[in-house]
Every structure is written in structure tokens, then in C-alpha cells.
Amino acid sequence: MNRESFRPLFDRLIPLAARWVEVWEEHILRAGVPLTDEEHAAARKLGVRDPARVRLFCLAAVPQPVDRGLKATAAAIRFLTPATRGLALRYGIFVRRDCWRDRSLITHELVHTAQYERLGGIEPFLRQYLWECLINGYLQAPLEQEAILTTASLSAENAALESVS
Numbered sequence: 360m361n362r363e364s365f366r367p368l369f370d371r372l373i374p375l376a377a378r379w380v381e382v383w384e385e386h387i388l389r390a391g392v393p394l395t396d397e398e399h400a401a402a403r404k405l406g407v408r409d410p411a412r413v414r415l416f417c418l419a420a421v422p423q424p425v426d427r428g429l430k431a432t433a434a435a436i437r438f439l440t441p442a443t444r445g446l447a448l449r450y451g452i453f454v455r456r457d458c459w460r461d462r463s464l465i466t467h468e469l470v471h472t473a474q475y476e477r478l479g480g481i482e483p484f485l486r487q488y489l490w491e492c493l494i495n496g497y498l499q500a501p502l503e504q505e506a507i508l509t510t511a512s513l514s515a516e517n518a519a520l521e522s523v524s
Contacts, residue, residue, distance in 0.1 A: 387451025447471035
């Protein structure tokens, strides 16, 4: 099956994926912890409009969707694997326990939070991000590349500032 022939199924899965994100985001916003002052400042610098809403939630592993179609789609684009260290669900961010408070991981996920805001919310973000992952591959997807490159740039900037201090 070529990627374009996958489009109708993809379009049917997006509302299911959006609902999965909404449910988990609500849980994280209730049970998670706010950003530290340093993380809040980084969020602002990264363009997150409302960093006070962001919550982090620590888990042993990022959960998988129960829906078989969503699970199969995630597997097809190599998304939400056992290696997943964190996941931004708009303002709710999962962080795997062994990566808790990892500065670069949280920065990376905050870039995705800013993307959710910029693109107009959960469904528009998922529609663009997941399609890019499908078409280009997870690591080559433009929104993922933005998060990778922005995180690297901010990390280098922080390292330079720390070496001067």
C-alpha cells in the first residue's frame, strides 16, 4: 500500500488519536507537576504561550493506545516504541521515569507544546505531525526536526552561558 492510499484510513484515525491525546492530557493536567522556574523560562524562550498550564507526569513507560488501528499506525511509523522517553500531549507531558527532569528531553517536548499552540490545537497538530512521520519517517519529519534542532541550539546556548559563569 502506498502512503497516499493510506490517507483515508489516516483521516479516520486522527479523531481517535485526538481523543486519546485529550484523555491523557486531562489526566496529566490533574495529576502532573508544574514546570520548575528554569523549565518555565525555557518554555517562554521556546515560544510556549502559556507555560503555566504545562504539567509533567512521570511514568515507567509511555502508554500505548488501546485502539488497534491507532496502535498499528504508531507501530507503522515507529512512534511510541518502548524507547520513547517523553511525549508532549499539548500541555501534558509524559516523561519516562529514568529521564525525569532531563533538561534536553523536556526542552524537546516543550517545542512540541509550542507547535500544538502554533498549529491551532490537538487535531491540527496531530494531522500534520503524524502525516509528516508517515511520509518522511519519524526522525526526518519537519516538526520533529524542528524540535531536535531547537533543543540542540538551546543546549549549546546554555552550555556556552554556563562556561562563562
